[in-house]
Each structure stands twice: as C-alpha cells, then as structure tokens.
Amino acid sequence: MSPRFARLRSDMTMDEAIAYLRRQAQDVETIYYAYALDDQQHLLGVVSFRDLFKADRTKRVSDVMRADFVSAREDMDQETVARLVATHHLLAIPVTDGENRLKGIVTVDDIVDVVLEEDSEDIQKLGGMEALDAPYLQISFWQMVKKRAGWLAILFVGEMLTATAMGYFEQEIAKAVVLALFVPLIISSGGNSGSQATTLVIRAMAMGEVRLRDWWRIVRREFSTGFVLGTVLAVIGTMRILLWQALWKRYGEHYVVVAVTVACSLIGVVLFGTIAGSMLPFVLRRCGLDPASASAPFVATLVDVTGLVIYFTVASVVMRGILL
C-alpha cells in the first residue's frame, strides 16, 4: 500500500482540480485516480483523471466523482484486495480504516505481482511441499531440500499406516494373493479422484466462488459426482478382468468374485476419495489453516489407508467361503 495518493477537495472546479493535480504529479503513485477528502481525511468520492479531463470545465469535483466507489479495508488480506481490483477492473483501489479515513492506495501493477506470487504458493502447496518463496533456479540446494523433505517425511509417516493396514489383512493376502495384485490400482483411483476434488474446491475458494457455508452443497454435488466416476472406473476394471480371463485365464475359476470385489471397492474408494478430497479444504479453513495445504499427495495419503480398509472389507464379505 502506498500513502502517496492524489487528493482533491470536493468543491474544487475542474480547472482548479487539474491545476492542483499537476502540482502533486511529481509526488504521487498514480495520477489516474484522485480522492476527494474532507478535513478529517474521510473519503468522500473517487474521480478518475479521465472523468476530470472529459467533464465540462464549469463542473465541480463533487459533480463528477463517484460516491459509490469500491474500497478495501486495512485488515483485508492481499488476495481479497487483488480479487476486488480484478473484479471491478480498477487501476488502483483506496484503502480505508474502520471510519472510512483514507490510509493509502494499492495500484494494479502491484496486484499482478501479488496474484502471481500467491498462485505460485498455492500451486507449490498443492504439489505437496512448502512454498519456495524464490525462483526455482535461485534457491539454494539445502533450502530446497528443507522445503520438500518436511512434507515428504510427514506424508511418509502417514503412509506408514498402509503397512499397518496391510498387516491386518496379511492372512487374507496369504490365502488369496490375487487380492494384492489390485492394491495399487484401487488405492490410486481413490487418490486421483480425491486430488481432482480437492484441487477444484481449493481453487474455487481462492477465487471466492465457494465459501465455508457452501460445504453442504459441495458434499451433495461431490457425492453424485463420485458415484458416477466410481461407476465408470468399476465398468472399465470389470471389463479388464473379464478380458484378461477370456484371453489368458489369468484369475482362475473364481474370476467373477474377483471382478465383483474390485468393482464394488472402486465405487466405494472413489466415492470416499471424492468426498474426503472436497471436504479437506473446508476442514483446514475451519481450523484456520491454509486450504491449499490439502495437496494431492496429502489427500492421496489419507485415501490410501481408507482405500485399503474398504478394499479388504469388501473382499472379506464378497469372498467369504470362496477364496477366504
């Protein structure tokens, strides 16, 4: 924010205003908007230089200024201010305190920098790491390792639960090794669908399209989406198993049971991944954390463990008395 803004009084004539601006031109951040203030620095209106310039010279500042201007509050975060400027196509936005006193302006060229920088942070967090805060080729090797190793280690420790979950089903795997074959396929489907959902919600939040109170609308929408997506994958998965069986008798006599297990698990895992992925940014924001930390790898880790439990539970129901 810059305190070097151009100021006018609302009772000045056009000629007075232009002459007054000319005197300020050297010292202000932009001459393209001027701000009409009263004696206590309260902001009364905004006038673009273009309006001054076009107006009949007999008019006064109060005749041409906009009293319904868009302004930002001192305590707004910079992403919100950037969005205001973008939405209203402004070249600069006035920043006021709680009593509408003008404290400074933010110009659009600063906004472009802010937008690019904040988006870089979001993108890097979505990739499962801390924001670099520096260009890739300029950051030092150990700085880079530090920014990446932290999250990678946290995700790794979380993912260790998959070894624990698999351990619980060790007997089942020993009896039906065929179960192990589909583990990566099933858990990755949950991770991928969760990654899509979380990315969509995070971006919609950053763009101000979705707010905390919309969570129930999102749950309902993602439930249907997840169900349809899960069904699509279940159909493809079933076709794959039936085809391999027809061609190479790959899955033995109980291939139908295998296919049913895989299909039901896929629907369950994709549904869970989609809902968990879409809700995670809400939970993080509710806890006062940055929703962009709900990265694709974070969601994948969360969904991997649950995916295994869903898969082996489905298997133990479907295969009971047949393969298990």
Add this chain to the structure above:
Amino acid sequence: MSPRFARLRSDMTMDEAIAYLRRQAQDVETIYYAYALDDQQHLLGVVSFRDLFKADRTKRVSDVMRADFVSAREDMDQETVARLVATHHLLAIPVTDGENRLKGIVTVDDIVDVVLEEDSEDIQKLGGMEALDAPYLQISFWQMVKKRAGWLAILFVGEMLTATAMGYFEQEIAKAVVLALFVPLIISSGGNSGSQATTLVIRAMAMGEVRLRDWWRIVRREFSTGFVLGTVLAVIGTMRILLWQALWKRYGEHYVVVAVTVACSLIGVVLFGTIAGSMLPFVLRRCGLDPASASAPFVATLVDVTGLVIYFTVASVVMRGILL
C-alpha cells in the same frame, strides 16, 4: 487486445498533445498512455499522460516520449504478454506487427483476468483433470463429470499396468507376503516426490524462470535432491521397521533383510520419481503439449509402475536364498 488507443504525432507540443488527447478521451480504452505514430502507423514512442502533464509546455512529444518502450508482438501467447506487463509494471502494453506497426493495446486490468484464468487452468490440470473454464458452482453436473472422468479413466488404464507388474511378481508375493505390506508405502513415496518435482518445474516454466534449454541443469539438481530425499525416507523407514521389530517382533527373523530391501527401494523409487517428475513437463513442452498436463496424478501413475519394478527387483536381489 483493443484497437482503441490514444495516438499522437511526435512533433506536437505539450498543449497540442493534451488538447488532442482530450478530443480522443471519449473513444479510447485508456488515456494514460498515448502512442506516437508516423504516417504508416509505425510506433515511434510511448508517452505516459503523466509525462505530458509534468513536462514544460514548450517541449514536444518527441522530447518526452520513450523510444525504448516495451511492446508485445501480435503472435505472442497471452501468458507471455501478461508476464511482460507484470515485469515492467505497465498499465498497458502496445501490440505491434512484424514491421513495428501498432495494432492495438492490452490494458493491465485485462491482464489480471488472464493471469487468474490461466492459473486456474494450470491448477486444475495439476489436479489431474481438464480445465473447467467456468466457476465450480455454475458448471452443470454432466459437464463436470465429463471434465473429470476423461483423465480419471486414462490414469486408471495406465494404473492397470500395476496389476500386470504385480502379476509378474505373484510368486514372490506368495513366498514372502511381507513384501506386499510395503507396496503402498513405497510406490506412494515415488508419487509424492515426483509430484513435488513436477509442480516446481511447471510453475517455474509458467513464470518464465526455466526454459527448455535448462533441462540438463534441472536433471543434475533433481538428481542430488532426489538422492537426499530418498535417503531421508530410507532412514525413517528403517527406523520404523527396527522399532516395530523390537516392540512386537513384527517382521520375523529376517527383519534386517526386509529393512535393507525397503530402504534401498525407497532411495531408488524417490530418485526415479524426482527425475521423472521434473523431466515430464520438458517432454510435454518439447512435444508441443501443455506442461501443466503433467499433473501429480499423472506422475504418480507413471512412477507407481516403475516403483513396483524397482521394489521387486531390489527384493529379488537382496532376498535371494533367504526369503525368495
């Protein structure tokens, strides 16, 4: 791009120029930059209204205009133009043809929209889906499913190779079920480290920090980074196995062999994930595709299959004659 720009002749005086601009003010996109053209529309210089305004009135346009202006070419993509405007803190940029004839201007408020929109596209692609091109809550249900199902199905088909890869090692799994327990942990570590690398490179490319010809620098850097990150995870993984063994005798008499297999595989998989993840955007750009399509889920799928092969190959070497 707008063709409604303010034009001046370079031999006009300040007063002539301001009067001439006043006549154009109604019809132009911005009055804050004016463009000095010759008779054939060649762009000679750019003058900001502020410079006109501050200058001594006896000066001519050619005295105050900048001849070393920043301009964009007609055939530039909008991300490049946005970057030029951001880097040089411009309010508008002139767009010229191959012979330096002024075709129009792009103003900074359009740039903010472009930046936000392009970043949304990149973020959605990074999440493993097509760009929505519409706000989340406004797009229709089936449009949304279509944008997501395509990539999800492609990733699913790619991920099916994991079932094939696992199938090759079915005998090994049957002999040493303990191997299966670490499959999700190991392949997800490759996916996560690959996702970090690909995200970093894609963003660095979008910001113009990294170019195609930098690929070899990136490979060298990511090789060292991947090795360090893999070692960190290998240490954590080994500690986990030794601890569980000490507490619950979880992995039987050959727990050292299991720990060595897991640790070596982790280094290999993370190293491969990091290099593959960082190179994928280069390969895509080299093929004329959008590097942002190298999403976290895409990289994870690529790395999952290779990760399984690395893991079971390491296992068959380390465990030969002991567990296999």
